[in-house]
Amino acid sequence: MLTFIVALIGTLIFVKDVYLYLVKELDGKLALLGPGDILWVYMTIAAVLATAVTIPIAAYQVWRFVQPGLTKGERQATLVFIPGLFFFFIAGIAFGYFVLFPLVLTFLSNLAGDQFETMFTAEKYFQFMLHLTLPFGFLFEMPAVIMFLTKLGVLTPEKLSKGRKYAYFLLIILSVVITPPDFLSDVLVIVPLFILYEISVSLSKLIYRKKESSELSVA
Template sequence: MENKEEDKEIKYIGHLEELRKRIIITLCSFLVAVCGTFIYAKDIYSWLVRDMEGKLTVLGPSDILWAYLMISGIFAIAFTIPVAGIQVWQFVKPALSEAEKRASLMFIPALAILFAIGICFGYFVLFPMVLSFLKTIAADQVNTMYTTEKYFSFMLNLTLPFGLLFEMPAVVMFLTKLGILNPLRLAKARKLSYFVLIVISIAITPPDFVSDVLVIVPLLILYEVSITLSKLVYEKQLALSAVEQ
C-alpha cells in the first residue's frame, strides 16, 4: 500500500517537473523572440503609423520604449505559439495513442496560422474602420492629438484579442479529437457561449455600437464554424470506431 502511494507521488512529482520544463522552454522562446523582434521594432513602428498625419506625441521619455516593447511582444507571441503548441503536445503525448499523436500534431501549424489571420483581421479590417468612425465623430469639434501610448493601446485592444479568439476552431477540434468536447455539448452551450462572447466583445472594443457589432458578428461566426468542425471530427471518430469493432 505504501509503495503504491510512493509511486503515485513520484509520478505526480515527475509530471510537475515535466510541466515546469515545458513552461520554461516556452518562456525562454518568448524572451528570445522579444529580443529578436525588438531589433526591428523601430521599422515596424514607422510602418504602423504610416497613415497618421504627422508624428504621434509622447508624454514621457519611456513612452516610445513602451511602444517598441509592445510591438516586440505581439510579434513574439506569434512566434511563440507554435513552440507552446509543441510543448503542450510533448506534455500530453504519453497519454495519447499513435493516431492521436499524429492527428494532434497537425493542429500546431493551424494555431499559428489562425493567430496571424486574427491579427490581420483586427488590424486591416476592424482597426481602420473604428479609427475612421471615431475620427469622424471628433471632426471639427475638438483638437485631436494622438499619443503613442493611447494609439498603440487602442490598436492592441482591437487586434490581439482577435488573434487569440481566432484560435477557437483549432482548439475545439483538438479537444474534440481528445474526447473532451463534442458537437452536442457545444450546441447545448450555444446560448451561454454567445453571452460570453458578447461580453468579451463589448469589453475589448470602444464604447460604441458599430465597434461592438463588428466584433460580435465574427466571433459568433467563429463559434458556429467551431461546432461544424467539431461535428466533422466527431463523426469521423465514430466511423473509425465502428470500422474497428
C-alpha cells in the first residue's frame, strides 16, 4: 500500500503530459460536466501508472512470503518471473489501448453515424478507455502466473489441458462482464483471451519439461 501511495504521488507530477498524449488523436477537446471531473481523470490515470509500478514490488513481497518453503533452485527460478509480471501488465495495457480501444471506439462512433451529435465528456471517455484497457493489464499476467505455479508444482500442463473447456467458459463470462454491451467488443476480447490461455498452456509444458529434466539429473 505504501508503495502504491508513493508511486501515485510520483505519477501525479507528470500526469498532465500523459493525459495530453492519450487525447492527442481526438478531434476537439473533451467536455467537463463538473469541476471535479478533471481531478477524477488525473487520479485515474495516475492510479493505473502507480499500479504498474506496484505490481513487481507486490509480487516480490509475495515471493518473500513463500520463500522459506522453497528449495534454493525454486527460489532462483521463481524470482525470474517477477519482472515478467510488470512487462505482461504493460503489454496488456498496450494491447487494450492500441488495438482494442480504437477498434471499439471507431465501431461505436460509426454506429452513431450522422444521426446523433457526438460529444465526449472527459469522465465518460476515460471510464470507457479504462474498462477496455485495465482488465487486459491483469489478464495478460496469466502466462507469468501459470508458469510460476507450474514451477512450484501447483499446476501441470495436464490439469490445464483437462480444464480447458471450463477455463474457456470462465473467460467468455469475464469478457462479457468487462466489455461494453456489444457483440464486436465481446469477440475482440474473447479471441485474445483464448490465445493467451493456449500460450500459457504451451509455456507451462515448457516449464514442466525443464522441471522434470532438472529433477532427473539431480536424481
